[in-house]
Amino acid sequence: MELPSIYQLLLVLCLFFLPISAEAGKNYDENQLKAAISYKVAKFVTWPEDAFNADGAPFVICVFAEDDVVEGFDSLEGQTIEGRTIQLTTPQSGQACQEGHLFYFSERHIKMFDQILPEFKDRPVLTISDMKNFSSQEGMITLINRGNKTRLIINLSSAFQARLKISSKLNVLATKVIRDK
């Protein structure tokens, strides 16, 4: 196989690929996007009244993840959920997050979820992760990356067990909704 000329080929390749480029991509930070989606998802969820100790109690988000994911969640600082100011913590154990309302687990920290699941199973805590099998492991919201967009899988039965009400508007946006085990 002898090519006519490497330059001709290169030129053809350039001609072929460059025209597609009119749609220049915006560079979003992947972790900020995950944080923003988790935040927006929480807006569709109602917590039982006893989930909060006091009227002015903050909305506590516990992030079990690597540093760069945690940094992504820092962008939520100062925002509110259920009319309460968000407080972010990065605990090393479930014990350290007794007051949490939303737990986020990165794929690499999923073993934390396995560890604390028995303790928090019936507590009103929304669990979110980007781990693929999260929903089948009784996780409530799974953010999966399909191609290059985020998709939601919702495990309604886990949320129901935790006395969290998930708005049907959220179900519409989900790729998959698990209703019964």
Add this chain to the structure above:
Amino acid sequence: MFFIKDTLLFSCKLLTVLMTFLTVLISVEEVEANNLLEMSLEDLLNVQVTTVSKVPHSLLTSAAAIYVIDQDDIQRSGASSIPELLKMVPGMSVAQLDANRWAISGRGFNGQFANKLLVMIDGRSVYTPIFSGVYWETLDLVLAEIERIEVIRGPGAALWGANAVNGVINIITRTAKQTLGTEASAWGGTEERAGFSLMQSAMISSDDFVRLSVKSYARDESQLNGSGAEDDMRMAKVGFRWDHTALQWSGKTTGSFYQNRAGSHFDRTSFTGDYHSYYNDDSETFGGHLLTNWDRALSSQSHLSLQFYYDYSYRDEVFYESETQILDAEAQYRYSFTSGQLLTLGLNFRAYFDDLTAIENTSMTPAEREYGFYGFYLQDEIPLTDHLTLIVGSKIENNDMTDWEIQPNIRLAWFPLSNLTVWGAISKAVRTPSRMDADGQILIKVYPPGDVSNPTTLPGFYYFTGSDSFDSEELIAYEVGLRHLINDNIITDFTLFYNDYDNLRTGPGPDAEPVFVDGIPTYVKLTGEAVNTLRGHSYGFEAVVEWQVNDDWKLMGSYSFMKMDFDFDSELEEFLNSLYSRHQGSLQSHYNVTDNVQFDSWLTYTGKVSIQDQPEIWDLNLRLGWQVNSQWQLELIGQNLFHDSQRQLTSEVISMVSTEIERGFFMRANCRF
């Protein structure tokens, strides 16, 4: 220099074409990134995450031909060792010589003793000063430990020093913090007989993380003339890593120990009959290292890092019994000016202590030697405008073999758009003499009586012999490249290179001397002493396209073309320097069948190696992966599926017999808890 003229002409044409498109592109106004929190959930779910660009931003904008193999690529390739992974990089020649040995090189000059590639793990050079190459079979890591492998084609000498001539491979491991918990793998199959790896990381304080890793495996023998080649291999390795992060000093400390026993087929040659005398022998290697690297911010603008390492290796094989110790120290200072200018200064020192006992078809005088180098480097990255960065730098090094070597480079990167980098570089690199080049002797070839190269009536044995006066090999490389994140689904990378080599090693016009055994003339000893008289140039291009076709399917293709233009004085000279394929290609497909099932295929093409009648090779690897649950994953992998068994390349040295690599299947179970 018609080529340069042509290149210039072509570059002008190419630029014209590029400019036309860029004008169109720049007119598409760039929209400021919206605040994600102000977007609706529906919109957020439609935001494209740039997964296709696995390269960190700094690499996307780098002014060098860089290819990154990340953890996802490693896993989905189905590869079980580092050399296999390098096949996906355009411009890299990768050939398996037998069940455990590899010939790997970038941009030509391949061979078992390929010597123009620098390979590093976490900043530690793993190439041997004996022949300036790498014993790939001893280079092993738990694959899950690897964060990424950065492969830079072309010279990297201005930063990394001598021997970073045709490429640099940087293997970067994950921090212990990134791998918290336990990860274990076990596998077994026809060629990858059996093996396991275990990685355990723990937090010992809020600032300290440690990891222990273990890997051990056995690989089956390959085929030779219809029967087993008895070149099976066993390997065991343990390693640790300690990461410390604190306000002042942050650092990593790594250590490893390995032991390897591998069979190989050798030809000790004979003065009679067909002049071959095959036998099988085991080679035994063991070694280890200790490295510590500390980094401290001196101010908000300046950083200091210090690194020390010690490396020991012992190798007992048919050519030599060798013991090599390396002591290396490096200090680096970085200063970032408010203008964005980044200045890097470095000092380094390395000492080698070796002891080599020649065994078969070789010699080495003196057997013991201490040698090394010291040097400094300076690199200045100057942002000329928002869209143009100039990088100038040089390494100035003094070594015991050739005294001072200056290896400068100049690079220019142009960012006409945030997703487009156009770069060019001119760089000089040298390969300093190895111990072999200076003091060694090795049998390369046997010419039967009456051969064109041996008109006598006795067999001619050609020995390559080192020389004290052998000087460094030199390269001046001219490169231009373009890297374009076309949209969130497609990234392309093109590089055009022209390499001008001078003072390359050769051993011309051998001295012929009849050798008498028991008073009878038995053979003619042909000795070619190492001289630096070979010169010539090579050129070519490398292209990469990665395309996220849809949500569940990703395609990655690479293609490279190269040609060498040398005036060889002899057939042997050509043989020793022309192990390369003009055309090489790789096409990988990563397909998610369901959320839990992955089906990956990898097609590779290596063109013929004309000089040794090595036919072209098409090959295929397949992988089926099943994520059973959050902890368990099962994989079924098929390797080299197009051939029952196939020779991939013949070693340039007669003593080493290359075998046929067989088709293989193996199952692997991975568990994380």
